[in-house]
Amino acid sequence: MGHEWLSLWSFLYGPLAIFLVGLYGLLTQKNLIKMAISINIMDYGVNLFIISLGYVPSAEAPIYTEAVKTYLPVFADPLPQALVLTAIVISVAVTAFILALTIKIHSQYGTTDLTKLGEMEL
Amino acid sequence: MIMQNPVLLIAVPLLLAFLIPVFSSFFKGAVRFIPVLAGGFNVIATALLISRASGSVTVTEIGGWASAYGISLLFSSQIGYVILAVNLTALLAIFYYTLNERDLGSPLAYPIAFTLALSGANGMIMTGDLFNLFVFMEMTAIAGYIIAVHKKGYLGTFRFVVLSSVGSALFLMATAALYNATGFLNMTLAGKSLGALAAPFISIISVLFIMALSSEAELLPLNGWVAPVYKESSGAGSVFFASVFSGAALFAVIKVMLIVFGNNYAYVHQGLLVLGLVTLAAGEAAAFKQSNLKKMVAYSSIAQSGLIIAAVAAAMRSGVLHNGLFSAALFQLINNILAKALVLLGIALLGLATLKEIGGAGTRKKWLGVFISAGVLSLIGMPGFAGFWSKLFLVRELVGSGMFVFTLVFLLAALFEAYYYLRFLQSLFLGKSTTAASLPKTSWVTTILLFVLAALIILIGFAPDVIIRAISGLSLGGVL
Numbered sequence: 383m384g385h386e387w388l389s390l391w392s393f394l395y396g397p398l399a400i401f402l403v404g405l406y407g408l409l410t411q412k413n414l415i416k417m418a419i420s421i422n423i424m425d426y427g428v429n430l431f432i433i434s435l436g437y438v439p440s441a442e443a444p445i446y447t448e449a450v451k452t453y454l455p456v457f458a459d460p461l462p463q464a465l466v467l468t469a470i471v472i473s474v475a476v477t478a479f480i481l482a483l484t485i486k487i488h489s490q491y492g493t494t495d496l497t498k499l500g501e502m503e504l
Numbered sequence: 505m506i507m508q509n510p511v512l513l514i515a516v517p518l519l520l521a522f523l524i525p526v527f528s529s530f531f532k533g534a535v536r537f538i539p540v541l542a543g544g545f546n547v548i549a550t551a552l553l554i555s556r557a558s559g560s561v562t563v564t565e566i567g568g569w570a571s572a573y574g575i576s577l578l579f580s581s582q583i584g585y586v587i588l589a590v591n592l593t594a595l596l597a598i599f600y601y602t603l604n605e606r607d608l609g610s611p612l613a614y615p616i617a618f619t620l621a622l623s624g625a626n627g628m629i630m631t632g633d634l635f636n637l638f639v640f641m642e643m644t645a646i647a648g649y650i651i652a653v654h655k656k657g658y659l660g661t662f663r664f665v666v667l668s669s670v671g672s673a674l675f676l677m678a679t680a681a682l683y684n685a686t687g688f689l690n691m692t693l694a695g696k697s698l699g700a701l702a703a704p705f706i707s708i709i710s711v712l713f714i715m716a717l718s719s720e721a722e723l724l725p726l727n728g729w730v731a732p733v734y735k736e737s738s739g740a741g742s743v744f745f746a747s748v749f750s751g752a753a754l755f756a757v758i759k760v761m762l763i764v765f766g767n768n769y770a771y772v773h774q775g776l777l778v779l780g781l782v783t784l785a786a787g788e789a790a791a792f793k794q795s796n797l798k799k800m801v802a803y804s805s806i807a808q809s810g811l812i813i814a815a816v817a818a819a820m821r822s823g824v825l826h827n828g829l830f831s832a833a834l835f836q837l838i839n840n841i842l843a844k845a846l847v848l849l850g851i852a853l854l855g856l857a858t859l860k861e862i863g864g865a866g867t868r869k870k871w872l873g874v875f876i877s878a879g880v881l882s883l884i885g886m887p888g889f890a891g892f893w894s895k896l897f898l899v900r901e902l903v904g905s906g907m908f909v910f911t912l913v914f915l916l917a918a919l920f921e922a923y924y925y926l927r928f929l930q931s932l933f934l935g936k937s938t939t940a941a942s943l944p945k946t947s948w949v950t951t952i953l954l955f956v957l958a959a960l961i962i963l964i965g966f967a968p969d970v971i972i973r974a975i976s977g978l979s980l981g982g983v984l
Contacts, residue, residue, distance in 0.1 A: 401673070401677070405670070408666065408670070414662065417666060421666065421669045421670075424669070424670070424673050425669075425673060427673075428673045428676050428677050428680075431677060431680060432676065432677075432680040435680055435681075435683070435684040461683070461689075462680065462683070465635055465676075465679075465680065468635075468639060469676055472639075472642045472646075472672075475646060476642075476646065476665065476669055479646065479649055479665065480662070480665055483649075483653070483658055483661060483662055483665065484662075486653075486656075486658050487658045487659065487662065490656070490658060499659060503659055
């Protein structure tokens with residue numbers, strides 16, 4: 383019983399909680415750098431969620447080795463792992479872009495505070 | 505024959521985009537021709553593909569992997585017309601960039617961004633795989649971020665990046681959950697296995713997908729970036745946002761809804777219908793108040809996205825696709841892509857920002873004024889222009905299927921739209937300019953770009969049956 387609660391927590395509610403922490407940060411933070419961090423936290427939540435969907439109890443890494451010839455192991459689902467790998471690469475590129483953009487905004491307006499930027503723009 | 509493979513529409517621009525940095529170190533002068541080459545190739549290849557395609561959807565399995573395990577591309581002559589409209593406007597925008605805006609920013613980054621965006625947009629339209637759609641969505645979005653900063657509009661771009669990142673996180677989550685529940689990433693197979701799942705799960709997944717795609721398709725709730733980005737983007741950039749990205753993203757929404765959620769999920773379609781109508785009303789109301797021209801077109805673009813999605817949702821509502829309504833929505837999508845591109849290119853060529861500044865500019869630049877008017881009149885739905893027919897078909901089909909509330913909202917929105925676009929035309933021809941600045945010179949080559957679009961719009965306006973016959977029956981052709 384306790385075990386089931388723990389696994390649900392770590393596989394479903396945990397990643398979703400991390401995602402919501404990121405979303406909360408994105409909605410409440412006024413600093414552009416902190417917003418970039420929030421987006422990253424959100425991405426981590428989603429990536430963890432996908433990885434945990436591919437989890438198979440006491441399975442092995444889905445790699446075909448010599449050992450497979452002698453016994454038939456249970457493999458974890460490799461597809462979510464492949465998806466997450468792609469998602470991580472994309473999120474790295476987007477983070478780099480956001481940070482570059484923040485540098486540009488800072489050099490043009492002299493601040494990274496969203497409230498002040500909003501006042502300047504209007 | 506090799507030209508029959510639709511994957512070339514994605515692969516060739518992708519390859520050319522990555523060749524740009526290589527070329528730039530050997531033949532610097534050649535870089536500017538590469539995006540034109542990519543766009544030109546795609547237009548010709550699409551025309552060839554359409555001429556050989558039949559009305560039914562052909563599934564191309566990439567690398568020989570079966571649909572269940574690999575990526576598949578969907579193509580039919582009807583999808584081809586959407587691709588043709590998207591690629592043609594992209595080619596004209598690239599021409600415009602090459603002729604007028606090459607000195608605006610880095611001579612390397614923007615050709616790469618335009619070429620990548622072209623590849624991604626075609627991928628979004630054709631792919632039959634959910635995760636592949638995510639990758640193409642991100643590819644177009646990142647190219648879009650670069651295009652959005654072309655005129656140093658950093659704040660609008662920041663908003664775009666944030667909203668689109670939220671959208672992509674939601675899309676990823678929905679895709680993973682759907683894969684976990686059905687075991688497929690392929691849209692057709694996932695859609696078929698969806699029936700066994702609980703209704704709350706299906707509605708949560710569908711809401712996640714719609715929200716995720718809403719940022720690029722310019723629908724509520726994630727479309728807050730549209731107006732600032734349009735306002736601050738370059739001429740070619742605004743055409744990419746209004747015609748290429750939103751056209752591709754709208755078609756992606758339609759595809760996901762039709763293939764994955766195409767069966768009898770009335771609650772999903774009802775929700776989408778309401779979302780579309782709210783977007784339509786909010787977009788028109790916001791456009792009505794604008795004095796900045798590009799922002800006005802931006803909000804009108806949001807409204808049109810809402811209209812098209814609402815019409816598609818209405819067509820799917822009864823569980824069996826209403827072919828007439830669906831074709832009318834698709835026709836409206838194509839007309840919108842062409843007319844928006846024409847109006848935005850015209851505004852960019854005038855180089856003026858607001859309704860007051862533009863006063864009388866149409867009398868000083870007669871041809872430009874005539875071409876912009878063709879685009880505007882088509883958007884309003886004046887007889888003799890392409891937009892008239894799609895709106896007429898929409899009203900006819902809506903009344904025919906007894907959707908009177910939708911018809912009422914649509915007609916009221918069209919009235920609003922006619923008012924603010926006619927105000928624009930009045931200012932263009934009869935107003936007095938508030939700025940003494942002289943209008944920039946337009947070369948005859950650039951004028952030809954606008955002529956092509958205007959001629960196409962008028963041509964469709966006089967022979968709408970050719971287009972409507974070509975795009976109708978998309979739903980009857982098998983997979984879609």
